[in-house]
Amino acid sequence: MPPYLRIDLDGFIHLGVPSSEMGQGIHTTLAMMLAEELEVEMAQIKHIETLHHPDFKHPTFSKWTNNSLNAQMTGGSVSIRAWHQPFRKLGATARELLRRAASQQWKVPVSECKAANGKIMHSRSGLSLGYGELVGFASRLNPPKNPILKHSKHFRLLGKSINRWDTPDKVNGTAIFGTDVDLPGMLYGTVRHCKIFGEKLISVDDTKAKAVPGVITVIPLEDQAVVVADSTWAAIRGAEELILHTSGGHKDLSDKSFFRQFRTDLQKKGVPVAYRVDSGITNGNYSRVLELEYESPMQAHFAMEPLCATASVTSDGCEVWAPTQSSDFAMMMAMGVTELPPEKIKVNTTYLG
Incomplete structure (x- = not known):
């Protein structure tokens, strides 16, 4: 069932998942879902990667927004809510294919073929075959539409x-985060x-920046300037030496001005994005209704790692490596910059820090 699941001839498993791993443990949890139904130990899972794929549009966000937000993304602490059943079903489907292959x-x-510990065992004869020995034959069988999932007591x-x-x-340093990507001949920018x-660039004095080795x-772009160098350190030093001449900007922005604008906008006619309400309220079956209003100040979601991405652009296409919560959004940005079609762009999601 590539590209989501691949079993090697030695029995080790490669797993492609929809969610970005940013410290919340989603790679481990989705692997557990699969391993539970596939009847393998976690040690048999050799590789897990966040895979950019059209089948991985987030079903929960799509449902909550009436399909307005139909994208592959990670956030809102709803990855398990969205993917626990699909990944259990993926494991159960592979298990049943392997049982049929052995039978x-x-x-x-x-019914006489039991899956356990990465093997199919024949209950009467004691014969057994490893998943790697069966995977070639199993791959030619039609998968079951609704495999039976295990009861929680098992x-x-x-x-x-x-x-x-x-x-x-992550302990031994081999985990690949955004800034760990290293390509031959790559340049660095900051x-x-x-x-x-809201400020715009009028001009940039880059004399001192270009003097940095x-x-x-x-x-120069509309509201920023990019320094390109042969090392990260040179790029950062060069950016520090830039003198930006700007105009405009919203100097009066503050939490108070934001909330004031929000209240003004609430009086205008808008477009409903989602509607969620308890049926008891709509039917009048209630004794008391509490109406609450919550306000949260504008805050930056600071990343512990440097915000970064790497792109390799050639005449044949574009490949991106990024610690992103949405590979679809990364794809959209790459399409906008390169003007390439999506089939010529590949997005690789690294670990997020």
Whole structure:
């Protein structure tokens, strides 16, 4: 069932998942869902990656927004809500294919073939075959539409304390985060933004920046300037030496002005995005209704890692590596910059820090 699931001939498993791993443990949890139904141990899962795929549009966000937000993304603490059933079903589907493959090779009823510990065992003869030995034959069978899922009382992994799958690589330094991507001949860039929101660049004095060893060029944009260099350090040093001449900007922006504008906008006619209400209220079956209003100040969601991305653009296409919560949004940005069609762009999601 590539690209979501691949079992090697040695029995090790490669898993493609829809959610970005940013420390919340979603790679481990989705792997547990699959392993529970597939009847394998977590140690048999060799590789997990966040896979950009059209089948991975987030069903919960789509439902909540009446399909207005139909994208592959991670957020809102709803990854398990969205994907626990699909990944259990994925594991159960693979399990049933392997059982059928074994039953046909042994010419015995499927009911006599039991999955356990990455093997299919024949209950009467004691014969067994590893998943890797069966995967070629199983891949040629038609998958069941509605495989039976395990009852919770038979769970081996779910609900138990399981070691994080990604911890060893994060401890020994082999885990790939955004700034760990290193391509031959790559250049480095950093951005110097206008200080005030809404400001525009009039001109850039880059004399001192270009004097920094390693700085190659400075690219002025509408509200920022990009310093390109042969190292991260040179790019950062060059950006510090830029002198930006700007105009305009919203100097009066504050939490008070935001909330004042919000209240004004609430009086205008809008477009409903989602509607969620308890049926008891709509039917009048209530004794008291509490109406509450919550306000949250504008705050930056600071990342512990440097905000970053790497792109390789050639005449054949574009490949992006990014610690992003939405590979679809990364795809949209790459399409806008390169003017390439989506089939010529590949997005790789690294670990997020």
